[in-house]
Amino acid sequence: MPIAQVLAWLSAGQTLVSVGVATIAQIKGFIATLHPGMSDADLNALLAAIQEGALRHKALADADAAG
């Protein structure tokens, strides 16, 4: 096979790889938009906020119940 033809195929192959990588990245970005996923640190921060709110309301309820 002539070298020019080989180079042409390699160039086409590189183009295909670039297009493929870009397409997969776009698909992953779309998936991330639908299913962003929270890190464990984010989840634990949210749980800490939940705990704080619950304890604040518990304190109010205890004060009401004490009469």
Next chain:
Amino acid sequence: MIPTWRKILWAMIIGGLVGFAATTSYGCGSIGLKQQAVITLNGSEAALEAAHDAERLVCSPTANQAAAITHCDGPLAVQLGLTDAKHQALARAFSVAFEAQAKAAIVLQAWRAGDPAPASVSEYHQDVSDVLALVAQVFPTTHTVTTDAQQAVDKAAAILTTLGVQ
């Protein structure tokens, strides 16, 4: 014989699909359940807090809502029969539910997909159900106190489903 360019093309497609599946499936599988449980608990807490705030506002619309409310003098409280005694009984039930909610939040921090469901979550579901039962004795089904309490119960049940309990 398969042309070389077709071999290269198929290799790219297969390699890309395998890499894509590997990265996305790990993300969905290991974090999804915990995230779902935590977000649902957050929704349940918001609903329970809303029910609590609404009940106290009905009890005494003019009282300082950030301080203890021990006497019900609101016009709607009188109309519904929300007496001081009933308000204090509701307060005790809310206190138990919020304490269970705080415990559930603590245990969920350590929970991982595949672990047994924490008992605290079942206890929270029971306690918030007890709140709803008391609320239903005073407030109409359409009142925000009832609908918020019902939402808190529904979301507590949803957490149990997420954790595989029911």
